[in-house]
Amino acid sequence: MATTTSSDYYDVLGVERTASQEDIQRAYRKLARKYHPDVNSDPDAEDTFKRVNEANEVLSDPEARERYDKFSPQFGDDWRKVPSDYDPSAGARAHGFSGDGASFEDLLGGLFGGGSGFFSRGPMPGSDIEAEIELPIEDAYSGGRRSLTMQSAEGLRTIDVNIPAGVLDGQRIRLAGQGGEGYGEGAPRGDLYLRVRLAPHRRYRVDGRDLTVELPVTPWDATLGAKATVETLAGNVDVKVPAGSSSGRRLRLRGRGLPNSRGAAGDLYAEVKIVVPQRLTGRQRALWEELAGLESADAEGEAA
Structure with missing residues (x-):
């Protein structure tokens, strides 16, 4: 303890x-x-x-x-x-x-300068420090400045951090001169390295720069095909759900993932998830039963 x-x-x-x-x-x-x-x-x-x-x-x-x-x-x-x-x-x-x-x-x-002075040394730079910073995916996408309060041996310090747009999970951000205190007059501080951890998100799964989001689709839209709206970090985008789509089908939205200042942005994948209605009207139930009967009849005819 x-x-x-x-x-x-x-x-x-x-x-x-x-x-x-x-x-x-x-x-x-x-x-x-x-x-x-x-x-x-x-x-x-x-x-x-x-x-x-x-x-x-x-x-x-x-x-x-x-x-x-x-x-x-x-x-x-x-x-x-x-x-x-x-x-x-x-x-x-x-x-x-x-x-x-x-x-x-x-x-x-x-x-340290007294006695014989045999090992007298000048100022000694401070140690580099590594710490973690947790970011929501929205902040990692847009970047920007953020204030971070840290506890050090000298007490609480508030540091302004420039978050680059598209920062990845596990990436380190270097803050020069914000590390451990130096020793001796004029000694420079070390550097502070912030290791980014992306917080879990209720909608998005992260794989490098690529994102995956579930796309709820009704059984009839999955069967017949339809247009659907996908919520991305940059706003809503309409996509076409192809006819005959099953749960797990992935629709690729190129460049809609996390940005990259040195190259191509990641992609966003809308993963089809067929959602069955919780409640049916009498008419709806009758139609589903009719459809089920047709499926059974077709199956029997093929078997014969």
């Missing part, structure tokens, strides 16, 4: 150090929902929520996670400040410190 007092990011998320990225994201989403201040009135919930986000920012970034695994056992919360080429197994002596009296503070001083 997450706790605000834990100093280990794996403990915060409640996962093993060998956890996969899928395990980390699953644990993060569960804890973020549980401790979000909007749904949890516990006084400690906000602090826990911040810690959970901080842990996710590091462990979901492969480069930051590697540095954390390498340096946090020795340097604790100061792991970010350690240069990438520092070897934790070499000990203080290998970095310019002699004798047995070298303290942790002495070592840090030598690393």
Whole structure:
């Protein structure tokens, strides 16, 4: 269980150090929902929520996670400040410190500009961060600007995101300079990568840039052929349902799927679904019974 007092990011998320990225994201989403201040009135919930986000920012970034695994056992919360080429197994002596009296503070001083200055470094860029953003299909189709509020180690931040028209499920959007905070004066921030997840839709199924929508058709229209109206993301379109259409037949509307700024747009497929009337008038029932009788008579005649 997450706790605000834990100093280990794996403990915060409640996962093993060998956890996969899928395990980390699953644990993060569960804890973020549980401790979000909007749904949890516990006084400690906000602090826990911040810690959970901080842990996710590091462990979901492969480069930051590697540095954390390498340096946090020795340097604790100061792991970010350690240069990438520092070897934790070499000990203080290998970095310019002699004798047995070298303290942790002495070592840090030598690393970051104090003491011998042997490992003095300039500003260090912040880590890149990856997060998910869920979009309705309508927003993915049209694109546009959207404000996103994120929780980071520095608190809540509101970021304006430019959603490209036709963005796909799983696609990443890069926001330069919106990632982790740099270390040292003038250090640049890292980048933020938003991985798009398209929310399930009540009408449309998504396959890459192609969309599929059900087209309800009455039995007589499916049998005789008819015109029908299909609702697309760009408005209604009339289509011709060919005579003799069965359920599952797909009518292709070229270019009516998700747009593509670098090539052809996807297609929309109207999938015929024969809908039987729930209630029949006496006249309608009589006609259906007559039709059923004709079908039986025809079948018997062919058999003879």
